[in-house]
Amino acid sequence: MxxxxxxxxxxxNTYPAYTKIVKEVLEDRVTEDEIYKLLKVSFSHALKYFNLTDEKEIYIRSRVRELKPDDLYxxxxxxxxxxxxxxxxxxxxxxxxxxxxxxxxxxxxxxxxxxxxxxxxxxxxxxxxxxxxxxxxxxxxxxxxxxxxxxxxxxxxxxxxxxxxxxxxxxxxxxxxxxxxxxxxxx
Structure with a gap:
């Protein structure tokens, strides 16, 4: 096949690591479960939903790129x-x-x-x-x-x-x- x-x-299983990064930026505005569900639609969808500034979006994307292979399973x-x-x-x-x-x-x-x-x-x-x-x-x-x-x-x-x-x-x-x-x- x-x-x-x-x-x-x-x-x-990358979404738990991505969720933690977005949660750091949003702090207590939203739960990790809510972030996870929105990320599962799409990364761009989640970032638009939270109406983040360009600077915060760039920060999140750079943090995701900084994840090490052993952070992901x-x-x-x-x-x-x-x-x-x-x-x-x-x-x-x-x-x-x-x-x-x-x-x-x-x-x-x-x-x-x-x-x-x-x-x-x-x-x-x-x-x-x-x-x-x-x-x-x-x-x-x-x-x-x-x-x-x-x-x-x-x-x-x-x-x-x-x-x-x-x-x-x-x-x-x-x-x-x-x-x-x-x-x-x-x-």
Missing amino acids: NILWDFDGTIF PFPHVEDILKNANKNVIMTHKEREDVINILTFHRLEHYFVDMVAGDDGFPRKPDSASYKHLHDKHRIELAIGDRELDIIPAKQLGMKTCLFQNNTVGADFYLNDYKDFNSVIKL
Whole structure:
């Protein structure tokens, strides 16, 4: 099976670290749970929702880039899926250098044959250009993401979709834990 993966919140559990950074800036204005829920829609959505100054937005984004690979953890059992797939590719809004550093630190880089990163010049999701690029090269059968934004382009291209830790209507499959992958995903 050839799989297209989102990165943040899908391969790596990055949102808790992002939530803490945003909470530092907002202090007691909002709970971590509220921040987390808004970040799961999208990082940009959360920052707009809180109506932050440009300076605070720049600060948050720079703090996120300063996170070390050992501050972020892959989800349990994700490596089992990666090693059993025929091909794995990534489509992320995160900068390429950051993704490579994190994957390398956690010894997961060898599982991926290709990537479109946020600094590669493609339009942002839900535009399907990056998905089409990866699909044309690798014949993707399944796209896995943690947000509706991650499956919209895949659906437009006729790929099967899976939402991870998200029950929004519209995906072909739903997973809350990667240990259940083989019992849930049937292509």
